[in-house]
Amino acid sequence: ETGVTQSPTHLIKTRGQQVTLRCSSQSGHNTVSWYQQALGQGPQFIFQYYREEENGRGNFPPRFSGLQFPNYSSELNVNALELDDSALYLCATKRVGTGLYGYTFGSGTRLTVV
Amino acid sequence: KQEVTQIPAALSVPEGENLVLNCSFTDSAIYNLQWFRQDPGKGLTSLLLIQSSQREQTSGRLNASLDKSSGRSTLYIAASQPGDSATYLCAVMDETSGSRLTFGEGTQLTVNP
Numbered sequence: 001e002t003g004v005t006q007s008p009t010h011l012i013k014t015r016g017q018q019v020t021l022r023c024s025s026q027s028g029h030n031t032v033s034w035y036q037q038a039l040g041q042g043p044q045f046i047f048q049y050y051r052e053e054e055n056g057r058g059n060f061p062p063r064f065s066g067l068q069f070p071n072y073s074s075e076l077n078v079n080a081l082e083l084d085d086s087a088l089y090l091c092a093t094k095r096v097g098t099g100l101y102g103y104t105f106g107s108g109t110r111l112t113v114v
Numbered sequence: 115k116q117e118v119t120q121i122p123a124a125l126s127v128p129e130g131e132n133l134v135l136n137c138s139f140t141d142s143a144i145y146n147l148q149w150f151r152q153d154p155g156k157g158l159t160s161l162l163l164i165q166s167s168q169r170e171q172t173s174g175r176l177n178a179s180l181d182k183s184s185g186r187s188t189l190y191i192a193a194s195q196p197g198d199s200a201t202y203l204c205a206v207m208d209e210t211s212g213s214r215l216t217f218g219e220g221t222q223l224t225v226n227p
Contacts (some may be wrong), residue, residue, distance in 0.1 A: 006157075013155075042118075042203055056212045074196060090157055093199030094213070102148045102163035103215060109154055 003029075006091050006106035013113050017081050021109045023091030024073040032074045033103070034066060035090040043090055049074060050096070078111075086113045116141045116208045120218035127194055130205050135189040135221045137204035142185050143208045148176050149189050152201045155160070161202075162189070194225045 003026040013019050031050050035043035045058035049068035063079040072093070078085060088110050089095060092103040117140045127133055137147070146165045149156040149198045162171045162178040164187070170179040177190040187204060205215040 031213060035215075035217075040219075042205075042219045043215075045214045045216070048212070049213055054212050058214070088155070092158075092215070100165070102146065102160055104160065105150070105158035110155065 004091060004093055004104050004106035006089075006109050008109060009107065010088045011112070013081050013111065015081055015083060015113055018077065018079045019081060019111065021076040021078075021089050021091075021111070022073065023093075023106055024071075024090075025077070025093035025104070027072060028095055029072055029093035029104070030096055031094045032068055032072075033092045034074075034076045035092065036060070037088040037090060037108075039087075046076070082095045083113050086111060116206060116211060116216040117218050118204060118206060118218040119203075120204060121205075123219070124222040126224040126226065127176065129194060129196060131194050131225075132190070132192050133194055133201050133223075135184060135191070135204075135223070137187040137189070137218055139185045139187075139206045139208075139216075141206075141208050141210065142182050143209040144182060145209060145213070147178075147180055147187050147204060147206045149176075149187075150203045150205065152203060152220070154201075158171050179185055191223075194223075196225045196227050198225050 033048040034046040037043040048056040068074040086106045091106045095101045121136045149161040164180040175192040201220040203220045205217045
């Protein structure tokens with residue numbers, strides 16, 4: 001058990017729709033990052049939140065947005081879904097202390113856009 | 115911009131063999147390097163974390179080394195088993211990118227009985 005829980009596990013959406021993915025982590029893990037993993041590729045960084053503020057963003061358009069809550073849970077929202085958004089979305093959390101701690105990943109949400 | 119490369123992309127070995135997976139990165143100013151395992155369609159399981167000041171870490175049959183100056187890490191798996199079959203990913207956390215991880219594309223390992 002990783003201590004990081006993602007929901008839902010699988011999701012099918014239609015192009016143009018909006019989706020919200022959720023992640024909850026263990027106490028003290030106040031840094032949360034989201035990654036997109038296309039089939040056969042390594043995960044790509046979407047953005048990161050620390051103390052409920054976005055403090056880093058990868059090369060993803062503004063229709064990808066997020067929230068982090070005081071109870072260590074977070075959300076990834078994607079608007080105007082495109083077929084290329086089909087991927088495994090991974091949430092990762094860690095304690096504060098850059099370099100001292102590694103990330104713990106959830107099991108992911110498999111999003112299919114049709 | 116940090117780039118991470120993993121060699122080989124795929125590896126198939128008979129059970130019992132010792133094997134080495136390679137990871138290289140372009141920017142040596144890293145905080146740490148982490149090795150993960152990923153089973154098909156699943157999330158990532160952390161195997162080993164090496165901080166930038168360390169040279170190696172060991173866990174059971176796994177040993178990871180880090181040569182920061184040359185931008186290289188290796189994951190050594192001793193006495194491989196069919197249950198080791200998975201994709202192995204390395205990721206670095208570098209000083210210029212904050213605490214985000216940059217991943218390689220992984221090595222897909224198959225251990226045959």
